[in-house]
Amino acid sequence: MRPSKLIALVAALLFGAAPIYGNPQRVVSLNLCTDQLLMLLADGDQIASLSKIATDPRTSPMAQRAQGFAINSGDAEEIFMQAPDLVLAGTYTEQGTVQMMRSLGITVEIFAPEQNFDDIRQNIARMGQLLGHPQRADTMLRDFDDRLAQLTDGITQRPRAALYSANGYTTGAETMAGHILSAAGFDNIATEAGISWGGTLPLETLVMLQPDLVITGSTYPGHSRSEEILRHPALTPLKSITQTGAKWVCGTPAILDAVAELQRAHPDKGAK
C-alpha cells in the first residue's frame, strides 16, 4: 500500500469518510433544488457548475445569482471533464448519469425532493455538512424557523383555497405546495375533494366546492389547451390570484417568500 493511500485510510478511520479530501472544492449540481442550496451555503469558488435550468427565472428563484456560474447540460462526459469532487443530484436525475459518475469514482450525493418543512430543514443541514459549512446551515435554519413562526403568528381565520393548475391539476395538503398554503393560513380544498397528494379536480367539482380563493400558476408563453382551463368563464365568479412560481418549486428558505406573498390574500394579514 502506498503511503498516500495509507494516510487516507487512517484519516477515514479517524474522521469518517468525508473529511479525507477536506471540503469539496469543485461541486457540480445536476438538479434545480440542489443548485439553490449549493448557492446558498457554498463559497462561490466551491461551485464548479449548476444545472441548466438554474438560470431560468420561471423555475429558479435565484436565477439572477446563477448567471455568475458555469452551467452544465447534465451530460456525463461534460460533467466528468469539469473534474468535480462532489456531484449533487436529485432523486429524479437520470439514473444512467448517476451510475456513470459513480463508476468513474466521483462521489454523488442524492437529495430527495422536499415535501414538507422538516424535509427542508434536513436537506439544509445535510448540504451544510457536505460542503463543510455546518455553521452556515445552522444560522440559516434558525432564521428559517424564526421567520416561519413570525409568518404563522396571528392567523385566526382559515379561508378555503384551491391550488389549481394546467389540466385541472390540484395539489393536496401533503405536498410542499400544500404546506405553503397551510402555513399561509388557508385550508386546502383538495382535502374536501379527497385528494391528499395531487390529482385532477374536475372544473365542475371545483365550481361546486366554491373555494374562497383559487390560486393558479402563471402561464407559459406560446399556447396550450391544458392552460386554457385557467381562463375558463366558469372560474370568473370565484376570486382568484396568480401565484405559484419559482419560489414554490424547491425546499429552500425561498418557500417562506412564497408563504409571505400568498398571505397578501389572507384576511388576517391585511387582505380585505
Place this chain on the structure above:
Amino acid sequence: MRLFPILSILLALLFAASLLVGHTTASISDSLSALMTGDGPLGTVMQDIRLPRAILAVLVGGTLGLAGAAMQGYLRNPLAEPGLIGISGAASLGAVIALQTGFAGLFWLALPMSALGMSVLAVLGILALAGRQGRSLSLILAGIAISALSGAMTSLVLNLSPNPYATAEIVFWMMGSLSDRSFDHVWIALPFCIIGGAMVLSLGPALNALSLGEDTAATMGIHLARTRLMLVIGVAAMIGATTAVAGAVGFVGLVIPHILRRWVQARPSTLMWASALGGAVMILAADLLVRLILPDRDLKLGVVMAILGAPLFLHLIYKTRADMS
C-alpha cells in the same frame, strides 16, 4: 319516412343527457332550474360548463356528418371523409399555427380563419390530385399524403412551442375532445358552421343531379364549377371552425352517411340533412361515453369514435371489395 323524427328525438334525448351527466350529481329538476336561472355554483356548472359542451357536440357532429355526406355525394365515392382525406388534419395544423404564433390572439376570427385557410388548401389539393371523378385509389392516396404531412407539421409546430404542455397536446389535435370547452369556443365555431352548412345544404339539387354523372348534370343546368367552389368553401368553413375548437375527430363523416344512406334511397340532398342529425347524435353519444367510462382521464373523442367507427369502416371496405369482384 320515419328517419327524421327518430333522429330528432334521439338528438333531443342525448342533448338532455349530455346536460345532466357530469362529475357533480344533482337532481334533474335542480339541474334544469339551475340551467334556466344560472343561480349558484350549480348554475355556473350548467350554463358555463355543460351547456357549451353539449352545443359543441351538436356543432361538431352535425358539421362532420354533413361534410362527409356532401363530399361523398360530390365525389360519388363513399370513402370521401374529412378526417380520412386530411381536411381535419390540415385544419388542426392551421389552428395550431395560429395558436402558437399568437396570431389567434389578434382578433377572434383569426383562429377559425387560419384553420379554414388550411382546410381550403387541403380540399383543393385533394380535388386536384383525385380528379373530379374522385377515383378511390387516387382519393385515398392523396388523402393519406395530406393527412400525414399535416399531422407531421402539427407535431413539429407543437414540439417547437416554448410551452411545455404543448407537446402533450398532439393527441388532442389528432383525436379531438370536448372537455372543458366554453362559450368562447361556441362563438368561434358557430358562425362558420351556419354559413358553411347553408352553403353545402344549398347544393342538394346539384348533388342529386351529379349522382347521374357529370355530363347528365351539366345538361340539367347544374353549374359544375360553382358547385365545386361552394362545396370547397362550405366544407372547409365547417371543418376548419369545429376542428379549431375541438380537434380533429375522425370517422363520423365516414360512418354516418354509410349507415343512413339506405334509409334515404341514397339521395344526396336528403342524406346531407340526415347525416347532419346523425352526426350530432353520434358525437353526443360518444361524448357521453367519454364521460361515463373514464370520467377522470379526459378520454379523447377520437378514441371512442375510432373504436366505434373502425369496425364499420372495415365492413365498408369488405363490401366494396365484394362489389368490385
